[in-house]
Amino acid sequence: MAIMRVIIGILLTCWLATPAWAQDWTQWRGPSRDGVVASNALPVTWPTTVAPAWRVDIGEGYASPVIAGGRVFAHSRRDPDEVVTAVDLESGKVLWQKTYAAPFAKNQYAVQMAKGPNSTPLVVGGLVFTLGTSGVLSAWQAGDGTLAWRNDYSSMIDTSKLFCGTAMSPVLEGGAVIVQVGSDVHGGRILALDPKSGKERWSWKGPGPGYASPVIITAAGSRQLVTLTNRSIVGLDVSSGAEQWSADFTDEFHENIISPLWTGTHLIVSGVRQGTQAYSIDKTDKGWRATQAWKNAEVTMYMSAPVLSEGTIYGISNKRKGQFVALDANTGKVQWATEGREGEHSSILLTPAHVLFLTNGGDLVVARKDATRFAEERRIEVAAGETWAVPIFIPGGLIVREAGALTRLKWAN
Numbered sequence: 001m002a003i004m005r006v007i008i009g010i011l012l013t014c015w016l017a018t019p020a021w022a023q024d025w026t027q028w029r030g031p032s033r034d035g036v037v038a039s040n041a042l043p044v045t046w047p048t049t050v051a052p053a054w055r056v057d058i059g060e061g062y063a064s065p066v067i068a069g070g071r072v073f074a075h076s077r078r079d080p081d082e083v084v085t086a087v088d089l090e091s092g093k094v095l096w097q098k099t100y101a102a103p104f105a106k107n108q109y110a111v112q113m114a115k116g117p118n119s120t121p122l123v124v125g126g127l128v129f130t131l132g133t134s135g136v137l138s139a140w141q142a143g144d145g146t147l148a149w150r151n152d153y154s155s156m157i158d159t160s161k162l163f164c165g166t167a168m169s170p171v172l173e174g175g176a177v178i179v180q181v182g183s184d185v186h187g188g189r190i191l192a193l194d195p196k197s198g199k200e201r202w203s204w205k206g207p208g209p210g211y212a213s214p215v216i217i218t219a220a221g222s223r224q225l226v227t228l229t230n231r232s233i234v235g236l237d238v239s240s241g242a243e244q245w246s247a248d249f250t251d252e253f254h255e256n257i258i259s260p261l262w263t264g265t266h267l268i269v270s271g272v273r274q275g276t277q278a279y280s281i282d283k284t285d286k287g288w289r290a291t292q293a294w295k296n297a298e299v300t301m302y303m304s305a306p307v308l309s310e311g312t313i314y315g316i317s318n319k320r321k322g323q324f325v326a327l328d329a330n331t332g333k334v335q336w337a338t339e340g341r342e343g344e345h346s347s348i349l350l351t352p353a354h355v356l357f358l359t360n361g362g363d364l365v366v367a368r369k370d371a372t373r374f375a376e377e378r379r380i381e382v383a384a385g386e387t388w389a390v391p392i393f394i395p396g397g398l399i400v401r402e403a404g405a406l407t408r409l410k411w412a413n
Contacts, residue, residue: 025067025392028120028169028213029259035307035349041393042351043411046366046378050409053397054092057405058085060114063130064169064347064390065401068123068142071095072392072399074406075117075130077102082117082132084140085406089394092408096145104134107159118167118211120390122177124195133165135181139198149198158185167211167257173225173238176201180227184208184254188229192241202241207231210256217262219281222288226267230254233269233290235281245288247279259305261313263329266293268308270301272318278332294332299325307350312371314355316346324357326371336374347390362387362402382409 029035059076066073072087082102086095104115116133123129127148128140135153140146159165168180177195182188190204207229214227216238224235224244231254235244249256251271261268263278267290270276275297279290299317306315312335313327320340328335343359350356350369354377357365362383368375382391385403392399397410 026123037393047411049412051412053408055407061117062388063117064120098145120169122170135166153181156182156186158183169213180209182208204241213259220283228256245290247290272300296332304346
């Protein structure tokens with residue numbers, strides 16, 4: 001019996017890790033964490049409407065869904081509990097659902113916000129990792145939802161200044177699951193953990209976290225994890241957690257939300273009060289340093305991570321109630337900007353020919369990838385409720401998380 005369980009575990013791990021699943025989308029912003037959608041998941045011609053294939057009520061929250069091995073995984077809240085749900089991609093059948101206590105006292109000023117969760121799950125080696133609003137990190141067996149292990153960091157979370165609780169999405173690097181936890185009051189920690197046991201491999205201590213999710217870059221031959229704290233940008237050696245460099249990025253409300261964007265030569269960061277900035281990351285005789293290369297104070301990205309294509313950054317600024325923008329990645333110069341009123345938020349994805357903007361109002365805007373002008377080709381209503389999470393494109397349609405529910409939609413024409 002024990003041997004059989006081992007064999008089943010190996011098969012399940014291989015099944016979930018198989019690259020043959022073209023629609024696998026196993027972490028925040030996709031397989032490479034850059035918002036790029038594979039061409040085989042896209043329609044030949046963009047339709048004008050969508051039709052529902054299935055809908056599953058999962059509860060509130062902002063965590064984006066992920067897909068692995070023909071299953072959709074979602075993290076949500078039915079207060080005071082958090083819920084993890086596995087749904088069959090084809091049928092919409094709930095395969096398993098697990099609930100755990102996760103009390104969370106929301107900041108009194110965050111009146112319009114749900115209590116999360118905010119962090120997108122990560123699927124690795126047959127395990128689904130979820131990080132809750134109050135800092136509870138869980139590892140679930142993808143096959144049946146059995147809890148493999150749990151690390152509870154809730155004692156480090158204080159919402160007297162941290163409005164929305166834990167928001168970073170876990171990342172895998174060097175065989176370790178990396179998470180960022182803490183608060184303004186307790187300070188922050190970035191932890192590299194063994195995926196199978198949750199045991200700590202290394203730890204960095206510093207300022208409390210922002211709301212951004214980290215990216216992994218290679219600068220001057222060094223593999224680094226880069227993320228935002230509540231007042232800075234930091235770069236850590238991924239093998240040891242040693243801090244390589246840091247740069248001031250202060251915001252009076254600690255709203256450092258945008259995930260950094262690495263162009264290969266510059267690190268792009270943005271905020272409502274800091275504008276959009278680019279840094280070069282260099283190693284000198286005196287050590288590492290981050291030097292500001294350019295700043296555009298007029299483009300202020302708030303919650304929506306941008307994408308990069310052929311030297312152009314596509315994003316949304318919160319000016320004029322939401323402007324889609326394109327910036328020259330080398331200079332920061334605005335190449336084009338829409339008139340405004342596009343929404344408070346947009347999940348932005350990149351295809352070989354298009355930039356996709358899913359607004360929080362439920363509209364999917366399909367624009368031609370063009371550095372010279374905004375060229376909208378389609379505007380498709382994909383949800384009646386608000387859509388704050390990154391959608392997943394699959395052959396024949398897409399997966400959308402709207403307020404309280406997960407839906408699979410088919411291209412209608």
